Amino acid sequence: MKIQIESLQDDFLGQLITPNDPGYDAGRQVWNGEIQRHPSLIARCHGTADVAAAVRFCRDAAHDFTVRGGGHAVAGHAVADGAVLIDLSAMTGTYVDPAARTITAQGGCLNEHVDRESQKHGLGMTGGFVSHTGIGGLVLGGGIGHLMRKFGLSIDALVSCEVVTADGSIVTASAEENPDLFWGLRGGGGNFGIVTNFTFALQPLGPTIYGGLMLWPAAEAPSVLATMRDFLAEAPDEVGIVGNLRLAPPLPIVPEEFHGKPVVGLVATYVGDVSEGERAFAPITQLGNPLVTGYRPQPYVAIQKIVNAAVPHGRHYYWKSHKIGEFNNQVITTLCDHLEKITSPMSSVPIFNFGGAVGRVPEDATAFPHRDAACDINIVGSWLPEQAGDAERHKAWVRGLFDDLAPNSRGVYVNFTSDDAADRVKAAYTAEQWARLTTLKSAFDPDNVFRHNANIPPG
Numbered sequence: 365m366k367i368q369i370e371s372l373q374d375d376f377l378g379q380l381i382t383p384n385d386p387g388y389d390a391g392r393q394v395w396n397g398e399i400q401r402h403p404s405l406i407a408r409c410h411g412t413a414d415v416a417a418a419v420r421f422c423r424d425a426a427h428d429f430t431v432r433g434g435g436h437a438v439a440g441h442a443v444a445d446g447a448v449l450i451d452l453s454a455m456t457g458t459y460v461d462p463a464a465r466t467i468t469a470q471g472g473c474l475n476e477h478v479d480r481e482s483q484k485h486g487l488g489m490t491g492g493f494v495s496h497t498g499i500g501g502l503v504l505g506g507g508i509g510h511l512m513r514k515f516g517l518s519i520d521a522l523v524s525c526e527v528v529t530a531d532g533s534i535v536t537a538s539a540e541e542n543p544d545l546f547w548g549l550r551g552g553g554g555n556f557g558i559v560t561n562f563t564f565a566l567q568p569l570g571p572t573i574y575g576g577l578m579l580w581p582a583a584e585a586p587s588v589l590a591t592m593r594d595f596l597a598e599a600p601d602e603v604g605i606v607g608n609l610r611l612a613p614p615l616p617i618v619p620e621e622f623h624g625k626p627v628v629g630l631v632a633t634y635v636g637d638v639s640e641g642e643r644a645f646a647p648i649t650q651l652g653n654p655l656v657t658g659y660r661p662q663p664y665v666a667i668q669k670i671v672n673a674a675v676p677h678g679r680h681y682y683w684k685s686h687k688i689g690e691f692n693n694q695v696i697t698t699l700c701d702h703l704e705k706i707t708s709p710m711s712s713v714p715i716f717n718f719g720g721a722v723g724r725v726p727e728d729a730t731a732f733p734h735r736d737a738a739c740d741i742n743i744v745g746s747w748l749p750e751q752a753g754d755a756e757r758h759k760a761w762v763r764g765l766f767d768d769l770a771p772n773s774r775g776v777y778v779n780f781t782s783d784d785a786a787d788r789v790k791a792a793y794t795a796e797q798w799a800r801l802t803t804l805k806s807a808f809d810p811d812n813v814f815r816h817n818a819n820i821p822p823g
């Protein structure tokens with residue numbers, strides 16, 4: 365359907381890109397290359413006023429629309445066929461107030477924008493594990509990252525949001541203003557409006573911290589994973605660990621005879637003095653016969669990019685995920701069994717360990733449930749675009765591990781839902797949270813215009 369953009373043009377400073385314009389094909393791409401959809405218009409916003417104008421334009425003309433932050437939702441929520449794409453990707457400005465220790469970041473920022481600017485002042489906050497992920501979707505779903513055991517989730521640092529609501533108004537959400545909306549934005553995703561500015565509290569961090577990557581052969585995976593669990597049970601909040609199971613990539617740091625062989629990795633961070641970090645991680649660095657020993661003092665921003673190359677834009681991805689209540693021996697055995705059956709050298713199984721500050725925030729304070737879970741396990745299937753014929757085989761491996769982990773599941777992190785049915789989104793919340801979220805949705809978006817997301821319907 366051809367769209368009449370004249371009424372928007374007069375009230376829009378950014379770029380309006382139609383299907384015939386240069387830049388349209390690049391502009392409709394999201395992180396997951398398997399998603400190929402064709403919006404009717406890309407409205408690349410310059411600032412809050414453009415976002416408000418775009419929402420009003422869509423409402424007045426009854427156009428379906430999507431919202432794009434960093435474009436990383438694996439299900440491709442940021443783009444839909446025939447819909448207007450309200451694109452925040454040019455809204456990446458930040459402002460750090462070093463005295464107040466806050467950062468205000470526009471809604472299209474990526475993790476790397478927030479980290480780069482706050483680290484200039486020796487400050488930081490919990491951002492995601494991959495620097496090219498958008499903070500828009502990441503924060504609104506909760507925000508898990510290397511620093512969470514010390515600083516809590518990204519939402520725990522959130523001070524206020526500037527929000528464009530379903531009728532195109534601009535409101536503030538904070539503990540003082542619109543507190544109900546502020547509660548829902550901290551875990552309820554993009555269901556209530558478009559956040560054009562986030563303000564976060566920052567903490568002293570680095571810039572150099574102790575951490576990095578270690579890898580062990582699959583034969584040692586059971587003991588590495590059990591040690592990780594037991595170590596974390598006693599570890600201080602400063603310690604963060606992400607486990608990862610995959611086939612070893614053909615990198616110079618990995619001994620050649622292990623290229624393409626199953627391995628287990630642990631990415632470590634220590635938020636504090638580097639020599640204390642080195643001491644704290646001794647039980648891990650002395651473990652077994654590692655293939656890669658990369659723990660050392662290094663910039664936090666470098667650690668935050670360790671995984672980047674493993675999850676590039678444009679490859680095809682399919683994932684399913686569980687929050688795991690208890691990381692018991694059954695979970696470890698299941699993971700190790702399925703590591704041996706992995707079908708693609710690009711697939712992986714990251715294990716994001718909770719604990720520390722995450723679990724100390726009361727469950728009803730935000731819309732992020734199961735803060736006492738042990739970890740989140742994301743099963744990431746990945747293959748090259750030219751291997752699309754193999755997609756079903758790789759997806760079957762993802763589903764197989766997902767099904768076998770189900771007995772230990774404690775719901776799901778909403779940002780790791782994918783093509784799941786609507787009841788999977790419901791499983792991302794407690795019954796109390798779901799009731800409160802659907803009531804909030806009725807108040808702020810009764811027509812469900814913000815529906816291309818992990819959708820919470822009006823109650």
Ligand code: FAD
Binds near residue numbers: 471557675779816
């Ligand atoms: P988009 O696809 O642009 O947006 C996702 C959803 O959020 C859409 O529904 C969109 O409409 C909405 N949205 C985006 N921005 C806004 C905004 N400003 N206002 C309102 N709604 C908005 N999650 C973690 O917590 N920690 C991680 O370490 C982590 N690592 C990841 C690594 C990779 C490689 C990928 C692909 C994902 C990762 N995730 C992680 C999951 C991530 O949080 C979600 O995919 C999230 O949706 C990404 O946000 P985005 O803005 O990039 O995505």
